Amino acid sequence: MAKVTLNNVSKVYENGFEAVKNINLEIYNKEFMVLVGPSGCGKSTTLRMIAGLEEANNGEIKIGEKVVNNVLPKDRDIAFVFQNYALYPHMTVFENMAFGLKLRKVKKAEIKERVEATAAVLGLSEVLNRRPKQLSGGQRQRVAVGRAIVRDPKVFLFDEPLSNLDAKMRVQMRAEISKLHSSLKSTMVYVTHDQTEAMTMGDRICVMNHGVIQQLATPLELYDYPNNLFVAGFIGTPAMNFFEGVIFEDKDYAQFVGDGIKIDLNDTQKQQLSAYNGRAVIMGIRSEFIQIADVKTNSGQHNNAIVEVIEPMGSETYLYLKINSHSFVAKVEAHNKVVVGQNLALILNAEKMHFFDKETELAIR
Ligand SMILES: Nc1ncnc2c1ncn2[C@@H]1O[C@H](COP(=O)(O)OP(=O)(O)O)[C@@H](O)[C@H]1O
Ligand SMILES: [Mg+2]
Structure with a gap:
């Protein structure tokens, strides 16, 4: 040994x-x-x-x-x-x-x-x-x-x-x-x-x-x-989804804004990203942290995407989605009523997002 x-x-x-x-x-x-x-x-x-x-x-x-x-x-x-x-x-x-x-x-x-x-x-x-x-x-x-x-x-x-x-x-x-x-x-x-x-x-x-x-x-x-x-x-399948965007910060709020996507950031993230106000970053989110929004009961922030492909795996279903020209994947519950071509409201779990410096590609922590 x-x-x-x-x-x-x-x-x-x-x-x-x-x-x-x-x-x-x-x-x-x-x-x-x-x-x-x-x-x-x-x-x-x-x-x-x-x-x-x-x-x-x-x-x-x-x-x-x-x-x-x-x-x-x-x-x-x-x-x-x-x-x-x-x-x-x-x-x-x-x-x-x-x-x-x-x-x-x-x-x-x-x-x-x-x-x-x-x-x-x-x-x-x-x-x-x-x-x-x-x-x-x-x-x-x-x-x-x-x-x-x-x-x-x-x-x-x-x-x-x-x-x-x-x-x-x-x-x-x-x-x-x-x-x-x-x-x-x-x-x-x-x-x-x-x-x-x-x-x-x-x-x-x-x-x-x-x-x-x-x-x-x-x-x-x-x-x-x-x-x-x-x-x-x-690491991980499906691979992590990435979105390019910019951080906008104010006294009261901070947001990640990408092409057709807007996410409110929590206080921890606001602190982590304090040096990035107005700067380009890459946001990463794994497929399991993108879920179908229940528009009736959920008053929080949604982002909409078009459903392109549906892959039922049995235990879960992969949805291949598009916001403008940007493709990404969500891993959702197997039994859902989603159809191809649908304009679907999604919740991206802000807590589970990763941010990377666009220049160095290093994680921002
Ligand atoms: N004998 C060799 N002469 C020149 N280049 C080599 C030689 N062996 C491997 N390489 C190159 O070195 C790199 C690393 O090879 P390798 O260690 O076999 O990669 P991996 O096992 O991760 O696929 C590759 O680009 C390969 O083409
Ligand atoms: Mg090898």
């Missing part, structure tokens, strides 16, 4: 491209850390530097208390599970799982014991004598994970291990890897581009973009308090 520390780590590839820019990251002992971000943001490069498969140009990488920059991958005591978990096709499941231990000259009886125990944990006991082509995609993925676990490494590194599975199997394996983490109590670093995977699996999530860490926080901290526009838009 070990923590993993990256101090001022950078990676410039030979063609001069800077894939990872001076990142600082401490992954705690026994933590499940997810690195998430769009394709090309530097997740795999970061993971491969921890593994020793890529060399860092700058900075220090530590596993436990030991600086490992000059330690060979095989001596770092890590296990790596890739997206393309190449199993040896001519070997049985048992042999695939035993392979790494054999190389390390572990005694035969111990290999048998460890492989069988791991197979039991992963539900592979019945298929130990089969070859990879006789397994389902999910079983093959489990063998790849088993091959990593059986070595009992200090740190597990996963690079998009579920991307090749179908949607249902992905959800199932997601839960299995989480369970595995609880039972093994080992340090795991998990790379994915899928924010749902990140949210559901991570103890903490490190959001990256363009080789830079955008925010490092627990799933709900990220959801509730995104540091910037990128994180706000990346």
Whole structure:
């Protein structure tokens, strides 16, 4: 068991491209850390530097208390599970799982014991004598994970291990890897581009973009308090809605005014936005905080929008709406009488709004 520390780590590839820019990251002992971000943001490069498969140009990488920059991958005591978990096709499941231990000259009886125990944990006991082509995609993925676990490494590194599975199997394996983490109590670093995977699996999530860490926080901290526009838009489905507008403040009141939209701000927001009077900001609001107004009983402020598309999900319904030329989404109760083309009165929950500086794209708090 070990923590993993990256101090001022950078990676410039030979063609001069800077894939990872001076990142600082401490992954705690026994933590499940997810690195998430769009394709090309530097997740795999970061993971491969921890593994020793890529060399860092700058900075220090530590596993436990030991600086490992000059330690060979095989001596770092890590296990790596890739997206393309190449199993040896001519070997049985048992042999695939035993392979790494054999190389390390572990005694035969111990290999048998460890492989069988791991197979039991992963539900592979019945298929130990089969070859990879006789397994389902999910079983093959489990063998790849088993091959990593059986070595009992200090740190597990996963690079998009579920991307090749179908949607249902992905959800199932997601839960299995989480369970595995609880039972093994080992340090795991998990790379994915899928924010749902990140949210559901991570103890903490490190959001990256363009080789830079955008925010490092627990799933709900990220959801509730995104540091910037990128994180706000990346985490959560449907994505957060954004409206450009201007803050107008007076002695008695403060308002956010956008194209076809007007919101009264509360005292806290008025204070937060006091430096922004007359200035352009971006307002963000998640779909669940936009609700259909009951015009009869609700005397408060409404904003009107045209209903463009209705998507019933069963447990809730997504309404795709438009104010002038600006599109956004509301997540409303499933059973409603809304129709396409309707001019619908909405309540945007002012308490739940986020404001971002239009220039810096940083959250205004
Ligand atoms: N060997 C390489 N040479 C040059 N550029 C590379 C190399 N490997 C990756 N890159 C570039 O570095 C960036 C980050 O890559 P990667 O870490 O694989 O991203 P991610 O895993 O987040 O999708 C990408 O723009 C990619 O094209
Ligand atoms: Mg990658």
